Amino acid sequence: MARPTTPLLSRELVLRTALDLLDRTGELGLPRLARELDVSTSSLYHHFKGGREEVVEGIRGLLSADGMPVSVLPGEDWREFTRRWARQYRAAFAAHPAAVPLLTAQTVSHPATLASYEALADVLHDAGFGDEELLHAVTVLDCFVLGSALDAGAPVQVWADSGREDSRLSRAIRATRAQPGDRSERAFLLGLESLLTGLERLRGSA
Structure with missing residues (x-):
């Protein structure tokens, strides 16, 4: 099977999805996040080697970039x-x-x-x-x-x-x-x- 021409995941897509998941459920677990993205949990670790902690810190950066002077x-x-x-x-x-x-x-x-x-x-x-x-x-x-x-x-x-x-x-x-x-x-x-x-x-x- 040919490999996709563009990555299925990006850091921003993962972070935006994680933030949306938090907004809706108040919780953030990597297995649930992977299901939301229709990927394996291991795929998330490919982009976030630090796991959940790195995702959380990425969300902090996302919110900061959107609003903090x-x-x-x-x-x-x-x-x-x-x-x-x-x-x-x-x-x-x-x-x-x-x-x-x-x-x-x-x-x-x-x-x-x-x-x-x-x-x-x-x-x-x-x-x-x-x-x-x-x-x-x-x-x-x-x-x-x-x-x-x-x-x-x-x-x-x-x-x-x-x-x-x-x-x-x-x-x-x-x-x-x-x-x-x-x-x-x-x-x-x-x-x-x-x-x-x-x-x-x-x-x-x-």
């Missing part, structure tokens, strides 16, 4: 860049919340993702953050964005409304429900501005 815009200060970095990062990962737990379970190593973190580190360093606090600042931002990306995939109503008029939580739930727009997005923007204010104070005390 790697350079400062003209005239952009550290707060403006960090705000844009966080918003684009959240948007990219909030579209695929099922991927977040897998991504946080292994070391970040994809070049596209590291390039974006490197850009953030450069901006914060140039703004006056020293080596002692810079990684902590990046970590706080990272945890906040990923947590918010998970929240974007949460139920519309996260907390049950008890219906009691004397319940502060239930009154807040009803008041928030009446507000326009997305609760998760509003909470993210509030938290981001609070973080930036805190980081400004940390920078000023350095």
Whole structure:
């Protein structure tokens, strides 16, 4: 039998299919992924010698390339860049919340993702953050964005409304429900501005 003129698989096809599988099922196993692609599991290892871990890291790179900034815009200060970095990062990962737990379970190593973190580190360093606090600042931002990306995939109503008029939580739930727009997005923007204010104070005390 003649060999196909084009490969049946490509890394991007595998990664896009894996991401779709995660979105639909919340799970990622190579045998199931192989069935989705109508190939053998060994064929996946031909493209991803590191197996599932390499596929997960490839998904990270896919999402990063689709959304995470790697350079400062003209005239952009550290707060403006960090705000844009966080918003684009959240948007990219909030579209695929099922991927977040897998991504946080292994070391970040994809070049596209590291390039974006490197850009953030450069901006914060140039703004006056020293080596002692810079990684902590990046970590706080990272945890906040990923947590918010998970929240974007949460139920519309996260907390049950008890219906009691004397319940502060239930009154807040009803008041928030009446507000326009997305609760998760509003909470993210509030938290981001609070973080930036805190980081400004940390920078000023350095």
